[in-house]
Amino acid sequence: MFDVTIAGDINLDLILYGIDRSMPLEREIIASDFQMTLGGSAAIVAHNLAALGSSVGFIGKLGTDDLGEIALQRLNHIGVDTRCCIRHEGSTQTGVTVLLHHGTNRHILTYLGTMAEMSVNDLDLNYLSNSKHFHVSSFFLQKNLQRSLPDLCRELRHRGLTVSLDTNDDPDDRWGDEFRTMLSCVDILLPNEEEAKKMARKDNVTEAVNWLSEQVPIVVVKRGSRGALLKTRDLFFEIPPLTASPVDTIGAGDSFNAGFLSQFVKGQGLEDCVATGNATAALSTLRPGGTEAFRDREFMQSFLSTSLSGEIR
Numbered sequence: 001m002f003d004v005t006i007a008g009d010i011n012l013d014l015i016l017y018g019i020d021r022s023m024p025l026e027r028e029i030i031a032s033d034f035q036m037t038l039g040g041s042a043a044i045v046a047h048n049l050a051a052l053g054s055s056v057g058f059i060g061k062l063g064t065d066d067l068g069e070i071a072l073q074r075l076n077h078i079g080v081d082t083r084c085c086i087r088h089e090g091s092t093q094t095g096v097t098v099l100l101h102h103g104t105n106r107h108i109l110t111y112l113g114t115m116a117e118m119s120v121n122d123l124d125l126n127y128l129s130n131s132k133h134f135h136v137s138s139f140f141l142q143k144n145l146q147r148s149l150p151d152l153c154r155e156l157r158h159r160g161l162t163v164s165l166d167t168n169d170d171p172d173d174r175w176g177d178e179f180r181t182m183l184s185c186v187d188i189l190l191p192n193e194e195e196a197k198k199m200a201r202k203d204n205v206t207e208a209v210n211w212l213s214e215q216v217p218i219v220v221v222k223r224g225s226r227g228a229l230l231k232t233r234d235l236f237f238e239i240p241p242l243t244a245s246p247v248d249t250i251g252a253g254d255s256f257n258a259g260f261l262s263q264f265v266k267g268q269g270l271e272d273c274v275a276t277g278n279a280t281a282a283l284s285t286l287r288p289g290g291t292e293a294f295r296d297r298e299f300m301q302s303f304l305s306t307s308l309s310g311e312i313r
C-alpha cells in the first residue's frame with residue numbers, strides 16, 4: 001500500500017539563468033547558466049515525497065522520446081513506483097517547460113505535449129486507491145482529465161483516501177466552474193496567495209482564505225518569502241518561512257506540498273505539516289529547479305535536520 005498516489009504532469013524543465021527581462025527579437029541572447037531538471041508539478045511532488053521517505057505511486061503520460069525517458073528515470077531512481085505510467089506511441093512528444101530566469105522573476109513557456117492527453121481511461125483506479133492519500137497537481141494543464149477529476153476524487157474518498165489539490169495557475173485566467181466543482185471533492189487545498197485570491201474572486205488573502213475554508217476542510221496558502229498559513233473551520237495559524245538565499249524558486253510550492261503531505265500521511269499535527277512544508281520548500285530553493293536539492297540525500301538530510309530538529313528521518 002502506498003502513502004500517496006498521484007496522477008498528473010511530468011516533463012523536463014530547461015532553465016536558462018541570467019537572461020535580461022527585455023529580450024530583443026532577432027538577437028542572440030546568452031544565458032549565464034543552464035540546468036535541465038525534472039519538471040511537472042505532479043512529478044516534482046512525487047519525486048520529493050519519495051526522497052522524504054514516503055512510498056509513492058505515480059501515473060503520468062509521456063512520449064517515447066528521449067526527454068520522456070530521462071524524466072521517467074528521475075522518478076524511478078528516487079524510488080517512485082512508475083509501473084502504471086504510459087508511454088504514448090503517437091506523434092505527440094513529452095511536454096517541456098523552458099524557464100527564462102531574470103533574477104527575481106521568470107518567464108515560463110510550456111509545451112503541454114502528452115501531459116494534456118492523459119485521460120481517465122489511462123488511470124488504473126485500483127492502483128490509485130491502494131493508498132492513504134491521493135494528490136492532484138496542475139488541474140488546468142490536465143485538459144483531457146480535468147472533467148473526470150471530480151468523480152475520480154469522490155470515488156477515491158469513498159474508498160477511504162484523503163485527497164489534496166494544488167491547481168497551480170490557470171493559464172486562461174478563468175478559474176471557471178470545472179475548477180469550482182473540484183472544491184467539494186477535496187480535503188486539502190494548497191494554492192499560493194495569488195491563486196487563492198483568484199479562486200475565491202477576492203482582492204485580499206484574508207477574505208479569500210475565509211471563503212475557501214467554507215468550501216474545503218483544510219486550506220493551506222503558500223506565501224512565497226512570507227511562509228505559509230493554514231485555516232480550517234476552527235483553526236488558523238501562520239508559520240514564517242526559513243531564511244534562504246534562493247538560487248531559484250522553481251518547484252518551491254510543489255516541494256512545500258511534498259513536505260506537508262509527507263507528515264500528513266503519518267498523522268502528524270497540522271502545524272508540523274506546515275512547518276515541514278516551509279522547510280522542504282526552502283530546501284528546494286537552494287538548488288536549481290524543484291528536485292535537485294532532494295537528489296542530494298546528504299545535503300537534504302543535513303538541511304532538514306538542522307531546520308526541523310530531526311523531524312524527518
Ligand SMILES: Nc1ncnc2c1ncn2[C@@H]1O[C@H](COP(=O)(O)OP(=O)(O)O)[C@@H](O)[C@H]1O
Nearest residue numbers: 192222223224225227228241244252253278281
Ligand atoms: N525566498 C524564500 N525564502 C524562504 N522560503 C521561501 C522563499 N520563497 C518561497 N519559499 C517557500 O516556498 C513556499 C512556496 O512558495 P510560493 O512561491 O508561495 O508557491 P508557488 O511555488 O506554488 O508559487 C512558500 O510557502 C515558502 O515556504
Ligand SMILES: [Mg+2]
Nearest residue numbers: 168192253254
Ligand atoms: Mg504552485
